[in-house]
């Protein structure tokens with residue numbers, strides 16, 4: 001770390017971080033435009049902004065992953081030249097990554113000490129490291145066993161290992177980029193309690209999130225970015241979700257979805273006694289039976305990891321079925337029995353998988369390659385024996401314009417789109433096929449509020465056009481506002497159904513925790 005001359009003004013309280021005039025371009029994209037930002041020490045500071053507004057780029061500059069083209073970074077009043085993560089760590093900045101950088105086969109303790117500069121910890125003895133880790137773990141109520149194998153931990157616990165790793169390296173400032181996207185509501189609550197404790201101990205937290213309720217509940221200050229520029233700073237107590245969304249998007253956003261009653265018609269999807277096993281032979285879906293009719297949205301609620309992902313993947317033909325029958329418009333299409341994902345697509349099933357990196361998008365591809373993934377055999381994309389790249393480019397440009405994917409450049413590598421824009425492209429690809437049945441998992445993960453409003457409207461429009469929609473989401477708000485009927489999954493089984501009109505967070509929450517549906521409704525009735 002090259003710390004330069006101190007420039008602190010004597011007497012005044014120094015902000016933990018001060019960015020001045022940070023500017024960054026990626027080719028034609030002006031990702032950060034002369035950004036100024038002050039983050040006070042001992043506070044939780046939120047950063048919000050539309051997809052592609054430049055939030056992750058700014059944090060990557062602070063963490064040394066990218067170098068700014070211009071501008072300065074002061075940490076604790078000192079001018080710093082941060083050229084890599086080692087420099088960032090040396091001035092006390094820690095990053096809690098969205099995609100965890102942990103070795104799954106190693107225990108927590110080894111993951112935490114792995115890569116600490118010069119292996120000094122190892123020479124000092126693993127026991128001292130263990131003591132220090134246990135102290136941190138107690139001090140911040142992290143609830144982690146140092147000897148647990150990381151691969152056996154839930155996503156929420158793995159994230160806590162990342163936090164522990166940063167604290168172990170002496171982080172005074174922690175950056176979290178959309179930390180709750182992959183968490184259950186309970187795990188998210190726990191994370192916010194940890195952040196609160198960090199703050200009480202004088203640490204500084206920078207939190208990027210699209211969830212305005214998290215901003216309102218957890219932060220002291222909030223800064224808003226729009227199209228690469230910093231457009232506003234507010235004390236959280238002096239703003240509102242409405243004001244923030246307007247600042248972000250530049251127009252009023254409907255924070256509530258308006259939709260009429262469903263008019264369900266014939267059964268499109270019929271699932272009977274479906275059982276799905278994972279690669280280790282563990283039964284993840286147990287005798288699921290339900291149907292989805294044309295003109296309705298059926299939501300599946302559940303704490304993540306309770307089989308809903310495997311269920312959706314099996315129905316999309318990317319995971320094999322161990323037992324049971326799946327029918328589409330009365331025809332047997334049980335995946336595995338000669339039916340695969342391609343055949344399902346031909347029969348009008350579109351699938352937006354939950355994990356866009358693993359399943360839906362090859363990030364090394366260009367946007368136009370990603371935009372036809374799975375649909376390469378569409379005659380509209382062919383010219384003789386070759387792919388018709390002009391037609392594909394035009395189709396991609398059309399998807400980008402319909403779903404407001406930015407930048408609207410079909411030739412840009414998929415990896416160089418912001419997370420939310422990648423998601424919009426996958427949704428555009430599937431929804432614009434106008435399928436009979438849409439299987440959609442976590443449709444708005446990582447997506448900004450303006451785009452959420454748009455995506456929700458598109459899904460309702462599909463329903464109103466007589467299509468069947470099966471929605472899996474861990475966001476109860478999303479399930480409750482979109483679905484007409486809600487199935488609750490717990491431990492691989494569908495344990496009950498609730499009409500959207502009767503649903504509320506408490507009843508669903510109890511059922512998701514395995515409480516019998518009648519009991520859950522009775523408990524709610526008494527309260």
Ligand SMILES: Nc1ncnc2c1ncn2[C@@H]1O[C@H](COP(=O)(O)OP(=O)(O)OP(=O)(O)O)[C@@H](O)[C@H]1O
Pocket residue numbers: 026027029031049050051052053054055056057058406407416417418419420421446448
């Ligand atoms: N390595 C890169 N090469 C080219 N363009 C990039 C690169 N990284 C980011 N960009 C572009 O910079 C802009 C800002 O992206 P960034 O990821 O910072 O946005 P964001 O506000 O974090 O968005 P989201 O909320 O969707 O995660 C986007 O237009 C993006 O496509």
